[in-house]
Amino acid sequence: MSHVDSLRSWKDHLISEPYRSYLYSYPHKTAYRTLETKLPLAELWSRELADTFFLYMHIPFCGARCGFCNLFTLPDKRADVHAEYVDALARQAEQWAPFIQSKPIARFAIGGGTPTLLAPDQLDRLFHIAQHVIGMDPSQASISVETSPETVTPERLTILKSRQVDRVSMGIQSFVASEAEAIYRPQKPQEVERALELLKQRQFPILNLDLIYGLPGQTLQSWLYSLERALSYEPEEIFIYPLYTREHTIVKPEQIRKSGEDRRLEQYQAAREKLLAQGYTQYSMRRFAKAEAGSDKALLSYGCHDEGMIGLGCGARSYTNSVHYSSRYGVSRSATASIIADYVAATDYTCADYGIVLGKDDQRRRFILKSLLHTEGLALDSYAERFAAPALADYPELNLLLDTELAAIEGGALRLTPEGLMYSDAIGDWFISPEIRALMESCVVS
Template sequence: MNNSWRHHLTSEPYRSYLYSYPHKTSYRTLETKLPLSELWSRELADTFFLYMHIPFCGARCGFCNLFTLPDKRANVHAEYVDALERQAEQWAPFIQHKPIARFAIGGGTPTLLAPTQLERLFHIAQHVIGMNPERASISVETSPETVTAERLDILKRRKVDRISMGIQSFIEAEAEAIYRPQKPQEVERALKQLKLYSFPILNLDLIYGLPGQTHDSWLYSLDKALFYEPQEIFIYPLYTREHTIVKPEQIRQSGEDQRLRLYSIARERLLAHGYTQYSMRRFAKAEADSPKRLLDYGCHDEGMVGLGCGARSYTNAVHYSSRYSVGRAATASIIADYVAATDFTYADYGIVLGKDEQQRRFILKSLLHTEGLTLASYTGRFNSSALNDYPELNLLLDAELAVVQKEVLRLTAEGMMYSDAIGDWFISPEIRMRMESCVIT
């Protein structure tokens, strides 16, 4: 075992987890505007993933660095949905040649919208873009305070398959420590109401490593979540990033060793309750057969259509979005520009992926999940060997953080625990330089 290198990998600091590659902080103004008609006509995916971003929430949580703005004004929400509909109308001719296999509404908090505006989002997806709710899996994010019977009636009628709700902690003091204004009673009210609607998949999010959190308090929150028998549970370590309200010194007391212990006890508890681990964060029960005839979606084939300010779109060689910010004033300004825009037919901000970045993305999207990297799939796509192209992957094997079984490179259980470090380590020098030089306002 290469103990010195293994220690280096698992002890080096890293920013956060890679939920996408390249990271959004590597995006820049493109040298020339790219017509969307050309980008999407060349897209290889057989089906598309439609995502709508609603960048409004009731309050910004202390750990959040997402593109979102605390704003509850109904007229602001309505103007935003108007703009999203204009964007959808202009994009529809470019993407309607292939069906929508997945549809997700995220944010922010989409269910902060008034019921009439929430209804409009589904109308846009179905009647402007052409999404068939009988063939697409549909996911919506919510928050405890916005769970109401009127909104849930809409989601049920619109054939939503998955509801995802962030809880983070069932302990009021821990929620307050991350500036999350929620009461345990409100969380439990929302959960009881959600259970009445029997959505096929209920996902709950929890965070470990919170200020003041202990072994016992973490297990308390985990067991409270398990009581409601969600089909999915995501567990996230608390990270601080630039412009987040919670600062590094507020969580330094727990340290990386404590976070790893909390992760380990959660993993053990979830596996004992019949959940299967699919990534460092995602644990899920076996899904029941869907009454829908769902279309397949190959996540390696890109085809992510992102509508709304802050949404990212992924084609095979170009990732693009609106500009990114975290600060309130800058975010409000970007949203105002989006609402006032009349032409949505080109991409002017993002990144063009060369072959190296496409290969790294393909590897990370496989390796950081329990399915692993099928070496033959990589060879079929790129006409080369992953282990030859990136011999540093052998370091994972040397450190016993990964194994090759039946031509699939998979992280071991310990390797999965260090997914964030592995993902951060595999960022290319060029992307890291762009990320580090990004000025976030």
């Protein structure tokens, strides 16, 4: 076989399953295990090199589990359960504060689940914890909150405005009722439109909307209809996600096949073309944003591949330079409820006992993936400075991306081409280390 034929064969194999996994972090959470020895957080954070920190709070409650969701979340609307959980998060924050107050918070995000499912007083309390326990300064931190159409109310939006929230992100997925029903999402188009009207009235600096393509029964025409409805509200940011189906999701792969030909690549290309024509800039396979969008604050800097991520709440992950840790992971209702109950009952949150210790190889792979899968690409000088060796010498297999025109070197950075961006998920999956892949494949999730 000639060299050209070998490259073509490798590329064909790589892109044969473009949606095999969604690698939004590295290592993936299914690589985490019970640590051999509990690690005191005071020691972990005293060694952290990042100049600024990212504070994340996880609220693992939602109204219902959507058919595509395998996140750590529990359908539970009980106010007393929410209040007990926020009490636990406050205890955790108080215990962690001495370890993490040495450097300023550059970003603060509240996700889930659905944080705005909380009663207004509990929602407001999260900001109080961030500011008065952790020490986050809202005048210099980018603040983001996730919401859902049914939980958008004037009272909750008033809290977000008063707390200087810069970005509100709302998952819509589809404006077509039958498509929302196909993924077990309890929303009506009129509910979505009501929430969008309220959000636009409040004029948050960034409104982000999430949409999903490849839904059962979705056509190219209905997909573009949803995209056009979203664009009519002029959001500063749009994320488009292909539908992922996994072992623990309600929607299964065969439901996509039953609905006809898998059109996800075609739908992605059509959406990309429309968004670029509407003046959006592409920043990754999923993220499109208006280049001028952003806060008027004098924000502190934080790099996407930096460590120093502080995860408060059950299900949140924390990243230091060499250790990633969290609570245990589950998807089923019984497993998730049990893990949350243990978290709420705990009295000591000062050690990491579940996670992964990153060796040098996976630290380098993380740096590469967190850079390469975004349009700014992997800055080769930055890699060499950090790891004392050229990236292409450490990982000569990256040349395969160059030789197949899935990537190019421009301005000192290794960047995915438009075709490479389209296959970001396959490229991310390909670059997982054998050790991490073995952990992921042997993970038993309940």
